[in-house]
Amino acid sequence: MNYDLFDYNCIDFRKLLLLKGKSLHLSDQATHLLMIMMTLEELNMTPITPQRIGEYSSLEAQEIDAIMLDLINSHYVDRINGVLDFSPVKRKLLHEKVEEKKEINLVSLFENTFGRALSATEVSFINDFKRSGYDDEMIVDALKEAAKSNVLNFRYVERILQNWAKYGKKTRREENEETSQFSDEVKNYHWW
Incomplete structure (x- = not known):
């Protein structure tokens, strides 16, 4: 992708979306x-929440929420650390290849970790995590952190996600990448 076009706002993507929304198989409401x-x-x-969008749209909040989730699940919009990213739809508008994210089945992952089937209320917790802007990988990392701490409940996973969002921690993998900057000699040194 030519990032100069994005950096200098050379393209009005809203106009392009209006003209090409149908060719991207987007409904009028999604466009x-x-x-x-x-x-x-x-x-x-x-x-950007369904309530805020509702201030400018005649659609019902539930309809807005369903369309937003569909846009995210269909990879027209990404969530990065709780913030919506429109670069996938922009790439599609410019006919550039969009890398498809590997689909993660969060319900089965939670069921495997908890060792039992989830109730409807617990599944709604997962949907709330996604609606709050947490991406699938971040939710998976929070679940792993809860399992590591041996506290397997949704409130604990929710608190982990909130703390990570509050303090700017994106995922656990970033910590590991930061520690990998040390040489093997320092990592393997017998300090005791």
């Missing part, structure tokens, strides 16, 4: 919501 979301992002009106 409408994407245009509102991109406008809110440009105006720095964050966070």
Whole structure:
């Protein structure tokens, strides 16, 4: 992708979306919501939530929420650390190849970790995590952290996610990458 086009705002993606939304197999409502979301992002009106979008749309909040989840699950919009990223739809508008994220089945992952089937309330917790802007990988890392601490409940996973979002920690993998900057000699030194 030519990042100069993005950096200097050479392309009006909302106009391009309006003209090419149908060719991307987007419904009129999804195109409408994407245009509102991109406008809110440009105006720095964050966070972009269904309630905020509802202020500018005649759609019901549940409809907005369902369309937003569909846009994220269909990889038109990504969530990075709780913030919506519109680069996938922009790449699609420019006919560039969009790398597909590996689909993670969070329900089965939680069931395997907890060792039991989840209730409908617990499945709604997972949906709430996704609606709050946490990406699948971050939720998986929080679940692993809870399992490592041997505290297997949704409130604990939720607190981990909230703390990571509050203090800017994105994922556990970043910690490991930071520690890998030390040479093997330092890592394997017998300090005692």
